[in-house]
Amino acid sequence: MKRSALLAFFALNFVAAHLFAAERVLLRENMDSDTSQWIGQKGDGSVPLFGQFIADPLGSDKKVLRFDKKVMGGDFFSKARFKAGKYRLSFDYLGTCPAKNCGGVIGISSDFPGRTTWLAGTAAGFPHTLRDSHQWQHYDLTVDAAFNFHLVLEHWVESAGAVGSVHFAGIELAALDEKGGVMAAGASTDYRNLTLESKVLQKPMRVQVYLPQGYDAKKKYPVLYWLPAFNNSESDALYNTGLGGLADELIAKGQLQPMIIVAPQADNSWYTNTASAPSERTFRSDRFGEGRYEDYLLDELIPWTEKQFAVDARPAARWIGGISMGGYGAVALALRHPTTFSRVGGHSPAILGAGRANYRFGEFVLNWLYPDAATRSVRDPMLLVKNAPLDGMQFWLDAGEQDFEILKESKDFAAQLKLRGAQYQFSSGAGGHDSFYWNEERLNRYLRFYGGI
Structure with missing residues (x-):
């Protein structure tokens, strides 16, 4: 890690997130099993963890985490994400760096x-x-x-320190109360991991559902x-973005009506009926689900949701949205x-406009979704919006x-909505196709668009 990077990092990838677990100690890592509580700096598993659990080099019977590669960005991030507040953070640290600039960092x-x-x-600093x-050395810090945050472990690499x-x-x-004592965490965000046996796709389909705190089956929820x-699971879309936790916070503040959020398994299908029978296409390293995915969503997922949960089935209380491929599908x-x-x-x-084919699978997707003019006329949002x-x-x-x-x-597309006299809004902000743009503030704005009070 360079000194200039110590004060601020910028998020470049879509990320995972979570809230409190319902227990007094929110995170405990004894290094006695595996690295399942941690993830690398991109948050999507694409960056490996440059460390491992080993036997204590000083000879005790405990296991410890050792950074084992001298590389830039050897971060360990906790997969769990914790609410803003006061905490006690305790840990043991062993440094054997021969150079002044070598060592570990925690934040x-x-x-x-x-x-x-x-x-x-x-x-210093x-x-x-x-x-x-x-x-x-043992350390007890008050944080x-x-x-809202993830715990981060890091090590210096620009010095002469040995691997x-x-x-x-x-x-x-552990969370602290106002007097500094350890307190129990708040109720965990309610995510349900379920399976729907799809007849049209001829296979079980995963569904993740968020239920608001205090969910009451006698009520009706939007x-x-x-x-x-693309390449995201239902859990990536909902649990790993912390969307349910953000909804809990907005509901508690009176800024969002209690609502249910449903994230379906997508299979890179683009939410479209691309074949009468289910199958799979491969382009380079990417897999694309073929089949009646639109029928699955409309004819199976929505009725199933309304049967399983206390859903207000009126169109006025039914909303749809998503990011990237999910935005196209919505x-x-x-x-x-x-x-x-x-x-x-x-x-x-x-949206896959007619001229865009200059990304890694653009031409393939264009030809796959729009094999001819007639098919394109019923699938391309830029054409559908006109009528x-x-x-x-x-x-x-x-x-x-x-x-x-x-x-x-x-x-x-927004210009076409304006021509049609539709109710719409358009906005932009700093960032690209990444989590610097899809940050927590923007996810909160998305939620308020759908169910804001």
Whole structure:
């Protein structure tokens, strides 16, 4: 890690997130099993963890975490994401660095990576100093986190320090009450991982459902169908973005009506009926589900949801949205079924305009979704919007300022909505096709668009 990187990181990838577990100690890592509580700096598994659990080099019977590669960005991020507040963070540290600039760093980050506050390290300038004493040192820190965060472990790499010189053990994070005592965490966000046996797709389909705190089966709740992005699972779209936790917070503040959020398994299908029988296509390293995915969503998922949960089945209380491929699916499905949804969100939507084929699978997807002019006329949102009934629907189109082609397509689509006299809004902001744009503030805005009070 370079010194200039210690004060701030910028998030570049769509990320995972979570809230409190319902227990007194929120995170405990004894290094006695595996690295399942941790993930690399991009938050999607694409960056490996440059460390491993090993036997204590000083001979005790405990296991410890050792950073084992001298590389830039050897971050360990906790998969769990914790609310802003006061905490006790305790851990053991063993440093054996031969150089002054070598050693470990521990802190909290809003993202993978994101806004980062470093709590302790071996160099000057940290609130607490870690000692490279060649002996285990125990630390108890009080953390006053101003934002929702992941715990971050790091090591210096620009110095002459030898590989294997930084070790952590016995990490524990607990919430504190106002008097400084350890308190029980709040109720965990309610995510349900379920399976729907699809007849049209001839296989079980995973569904993740968020239920608001205090969910009452005797009431009726509006529902948001939240469609995953390309190569994202239903859990990536909902649990890993922390969307349910953000909804809990907004509901508690009186800014969002209690609502249900449903994220379906997508299989890179683009939410379209591409074949009468289910199969799979492969292009380079990407897999694309073929079959009646549109029929599955409309004819199976929605009725199943309304049967399983206390859903307000009126179109006025049924919303659909998503990011990237999910944004395309939301817009296309709403235009093809104009009386089904009342609020439609195309967030950085991959609308696939006629001229765009210059990304890794662009030409393949264009030819696959639009094999001829007749098929395109009933699938392309830019053509559908010219004639579809739009009464009763509200749209939100948005994209990052550096998401150049998708930004242009979103503006073009918004212009068509304006010509049709539709209810819509368009917005943009700093960022590209990444989590710097799809940050927590923007996810909160998305939620308020659908169910804001």
